[in-house]
Amino acid sequence: MKRVAVIGGGAWGTALAQVAAKAGRDTLLWALESDVVDGINESHENGLFLPGIPLDPAIRATGDLDEIADCDAWLVVTPAQHMRAVLERAPRCDVPRILCSKGIEEHRGELLHQVAAEACPGAPVAVLSGPTFAHEVAKGLPTAVTLAAEDESLGARLRAGLAQPTFRIYASNDVAGAEIGGAVKNVLAIACGVVEGRGLGQNARSALIARGFAEMTRFGVAMGARRETLAGLSGLGDLVLTCSSTSSRNYSLGVGLGQGKSATELMADRRTVAEGAFTAPVLARLAKQRGIDMPIVDAVDALLKDARVDSVLEALLSRPPRVEGV
Numbered sequence: 659m660k661r662v663a664v665i666g667g668g669a670w671g672t673a674l675a676q677v678a679a680k681a682g683r684d685t686l687l688w689a690l691e692s693d694v695v696d697g698i699n700e701s702h703e704n705g706l707f708l709p710g711i712p713l714d715p716a717i718r719a720t721g722d723l724d725e726i727a728d729c730d731a732w733l734v735v736t737p738a739q740h741m742r743a744v745l746e747r748a749p750r751c752d753v754p755r756i757l758c759s760k761g762i763e764e765h766r767g768e769l770l771h772q773v774a775a776e777a778c779p780g781a782p783v784a785v786l787s788g789p790t791f792a793h794e795v796a797k798g799l800p801t802a803v804t805l806a807a808e809d810e811s812l813g814a815r816l817r818a819g820l821a822q823p824t825f826r827i828y829a830s831n832d833v834a835g836a837e838i839g840g841a842v843k844n845v846l847a848i849a850c851g852v853v854e855g856r857g858l859g860q861n862a863r864s865a866l867i868a869r870g871f872a873e874m875t876r877f878g879v880a881m882g883a884r885r886e887t888l889a890g891l892s893g894l895g896d897l898v899l900t901c902s903s904t905s906s907r908n909y910s911l912g913v914g915l916g917q918g919k920s921a922t923e924l925m926a927d928r929r930t931v932a933e934g935a936f937t938a939p940v941l942a943r944l945a946k947q948r949g950i951d952m953p954i955v956d957a958v959d960a961l962l963k964d965a966r967v968d969s970v971l972e973a974l975l976s977r978p979p980r981v982e983g984v
């Protein structure tokens with residue numbers, strides 16, 4: 659793996675470009691915004707999405723998607739809802755794609771590896787996911803992720819091309835499991851933010867993390883994920899990170915909801931993506947269709963539709979406790 663392209667110049671795409679460059683790969687980053695392209699090429703900084711972090715001067719940025727054609731692997735890091743459109747425009751189908759976004763396509767209810775397979779039938783696909791705030795990864799702080807690929811030799815090649823002591827990559831062949839953990843935890847992070855915004859205390863937050871993990875596991879297992887994947891870096895690991903820090907956009911969105919601001923107000927004009935806001939409605943829908951009980955996800959879905967915090971909380975707290983376990 660000599661040349662790597664990163665598709666998406668947001669915070670996470672930029673941090674992953676930094677990882678690839680540090681691993682010695684010739685790194686090309688495709689970004690939608692010309693300001694991002696110019697900032698990276700001229701000042702080695704992404705002032706729009708990852709300000710204040712100096713980037714490896716070897717990273718080159720482009721606004722021309724055709725330029726990624728001669729790369730050996732693509733890290734796909736667009737917001738989940740835009741992935742299909744971008745991959746349909748991408749120049750080749752035989753280049754391995756490492757999907758690094760977290761979400762479920764709202765319209766069709768598909769996981770992102772399914773979206774990638776439809777956009778380019780037969781394309782080799784892997785998923786990279788885990789507890790990874792972009793600003794920490796871009797600064798080279800120690801981080802561990804899961805890279806899942808059904809084709810284990812492809813997984814090994816991709817890991818070898820990106821791994822380094824401060825970016826530990828664990829192997830898995832559970833692609834759906836790695837995706838589901840990352841998608842569901844964003845919704846649960848919104849719920850934990852509401853707890854903070856409403857001043858409900860740390861006991862309540864821990865309860866939500868544990869019961870949220872039970873929801874993630876119920877949903878994941880029903881969709882074919884393995885329990886050990888959900889209990890690993892891409893599931894529980896990322897759930898704990900995102901549910902306990904205002905560095906999370908999802909958690910921060912929840913804080914605003916808990917303070918009584920409306921979702922419409924909080925989502926208006928935002929430039930960065932809080933994926934949980936798009937995942938919650940489709941996740942609630944998929945769970946309902948399959949008869950999977952996900953009360954915390956339903957509560958977040960209701961809050962995003964501007965339900966009152968007090969009535970949503972009352973409904974959650976008045977549920978009869980069930981037998982613990984999944």
Ligand SMILES: NC(=O)C1=CN([C@@H]2O[C@H](COP(=O)(O)OP(=O)(O)OC[C@H]3O[C@@H](n4cnc5c(N)ncnc54)[C@H](O)[C@@H]3O)[C@@H](O)[C@H]2O)C=CC1
Pocket residue numbers: 666667668669670671672689690691707735736737738740744758759760761790791792793929930931932933
């Ligand atoms: N920021 C983080 O720490 C992490 C983010 N992720 C995931 O990475 C994905 C991308 O998130 P970030 O890099 O944080 O984004 P960001 O919030 O920093 O930036 C927004 C991104 O959306 C892109 N965008 C807006 N409209 C678009 C369109 N029509 N077509 C294509 N792209 C468009 C922008 O170009 C920009 O790259 C998300 O799925 C997120 O959940 C995963 C791990 C960590």
Ligand SMILES: O=C(CO)COP(=O)(O)O
Pocket residue numbers: 760788789790791792844847896899900905906907908909931932933
């Ligand atoms: O996925 C993330 C950390 O692993 C980033 O979380 P937010 O999108 O909530 O900021």
